[in-house]
Amino acid sequence: xxxxxxxxxxxxxxxxxxxxxxxxxxxxxxxxxxxxxxxxxxxxxxxxxxxxxxxxxxxxxxxxxxxxxxxxxxxxxxxxxxxxxxxxxxxxxxxxxxxxxxxxxxxxxxxxxxxxxxxxxxxxxxxxxxxxxxxxxxxxxxxxxxxxxxxxxxxxxxxxxxxxxxxxxxxxxxxxxxxxxx
Amino acid sequence: xxxxxxxxxxxxxxxxxxxxxxxxxxxxxxxxxxxxxxxxxxxxxxxxxxxxxxxxxxxxxxxxxxxxxxxxxxxxxxxxxxxxxxxxxxxxxxxxxxxxxxxxxxxxxxxxxxxxxxxxxxxxxxxxxxxxxxxxxxxxxxxxxxxxxxxxxxxxxxxxxxxxxxxxxxxxxxxxxxxxxxxxxxxxxxxxxxxxxxxxxxxxxxxxxxxxxxxxxxxxxxxxxxxxxxxxxxxxxxxxxxxxxxxxxxxxxx
Numbered sequence: 437x438x439x440x441x442x443x444x445x446x447x448x449x450x451x452x453x454x455x456x457x458x459x460x461x462x463x464x465x466x467x468x469x470x471x472x473x474x475x476x477x478x479x480x481x482x483x484x485x486x487x488x489x490x491x492x493x494x495x496x497x498x499x500x501x502x503x504x505x506x507x508x509x510x511x512x513x514x515x516x517x518x519x520x521x522x523x524x525x526x527x528x529x530x531x532x533x534x535x536x537x538x539x540x541x542x543x544x545x546x547x548x549x550x551x552x553x554x555x556x557x558x559x560x561x562x563x564x565x566x567x568x569x570x571x572x573x574x575x576x577x578x579x580x581x582x583x584x585x586x587x588x589x590x591x592x593x594x595x596x597x598x599x600x601x602x603x604x605x606x607x608x609x610x611x612x613x614x615x616x617x618x
Numbered sequence: 619x620x621x622x623x624x625x626x627x628x629x630x631x632x633x634x635x636x637x638x639x640x641x642x643x644x645x646x647x648x649x650x651x652x653x654x655x656x657x658x659x660x661x662x663x664x665x666x667x668x669x670x671x672x673x674x675x676x677x678x679x680x681x682x683x684x685x686x687x688x689x690x691x692x693x694x695x696x697x698x699x700x701x702x703x704x705x706x707x708x709x710x711x712x713x714x715x716x717x718x719x720x721x722x723x724x725x726x727x728x729x730x731x732x733x734x735x736x737x738x739x740x741x742x743x744x745x746x747x748x749x750x751x752x753x754x755x756x757x758x759x760x761x762x763x764x765x766x767x768x769x770x771x772x773x774x775x776x777x778x779x780x781x782x783x784x785x786x787x788x789x790x791x792x793x794x795x796x797x798x799x800x801x802x803x804x805x806x807x808x809x810x811x812x813x814x815x816x817x818x819x820x821x822x823x824x825x826x827x828x829x830x831x832x833x834x835x836x837x838x839x840x841x842x843x844x845x846x847x848x849x850x851x852x853x854x855x856x857x858x859x860x861x862x863x864x865x866x867x868x869x870x871x872x
Contacts, residue, residue, distance in 0.1 A: 460687065460694075463690045464687060467683055467686055467687075468683075471682070472678070473670060475676060475677065475678040476670075477670045477673050489678055489679065492682060492686075493682070493685060496686050497686070497689055497693075500690050500693065501693065511660070511664060512667070515667020515670070518666075519666050519667050522670060558671050559674045562668050562672045563671075581634060581666065584634075584635065584636060585636060586631070587631055588638070599627075602628070605631060605634070606627045606631075609630050609662055609666065610665070612669060613661065613664070613668070
């Protein structure tokens, strides 16, 4: 496979198989498919293009060095990469060593995001769901997700009770799940 | 799936990596033992993956792709596994690994069996104790040397008395008789279960002892019959399929 341009309509499994066999074109295909998701999450968390690019490089190189870190039993590749990106970016934001071992992350999620159209539809659905949430709920979820704030930190910032913050965060995640289950 | 109620909100925070302190320690301990909560945690991480899509829009600078591919080129991986030594060199490792796996499996099985045996022993001890109590009750009820005393209002002469205790769902009946008159030879008392509908059902034949006492324990009865009353008649010693008039005693349920 090496030296052959990989087609964009390959499945994630085929792209990963190419990477496992040491085909650099596999990495190019993976990058073209998921770099925007990984980069945009890291950028939203870090607010710095250079730092976000570093996260992007780090994650993709880690997968190149150890493609066995991901397997299909860990869920879909796109969501898995975005969760890893978010963890790494939060670690960077807090200037701490990586707390999450990539090998431990299991992401059980249904939507297939391998195709451009599927990704676009999924993005639209997520934005619609977030847009229809009560603003306090969306705010709590975004503070936890993009700023890595604990519920007590969010509570201190917003003045809302701890229990309320916890419940809002969970309800927000469940609303996303429900949107894709429908 | 049944996720434990006290952990539902904490699971979401843990998925986000923002659960701290004792709450985190408690939840992680619980996760080691609870498959349902582990599955829910995976689901929540999937939900997090969806959340990431809300940010999509910015794309990395063009140079980032080349930078990555240059890094990849600098770290070529062996496309295929390096030349393998003969497979036989792996035999000792495979055998050791298989032995280790086997030992762990046997140990786990042993542990599991020990737990089950211990549980069964406890269960058996409880059942033995219950059985012993039941035996003592039956033994007391049926003992020929038991003193049977019927308490009546003072100045009243002792009257024949029968006590029937009936559990419909188990078709279980215990009947205690006291102060019954002796009967001529070839005659016996017969107890009757009078159902809410249908003919009386024979519920045991008995002869009182020298003190006028007798017991009937769990006579054969059809299952689940609703009893309206119990009655006693005098019948041939071998019993009858229908009561012979007159009815000597009758009592309805309380």
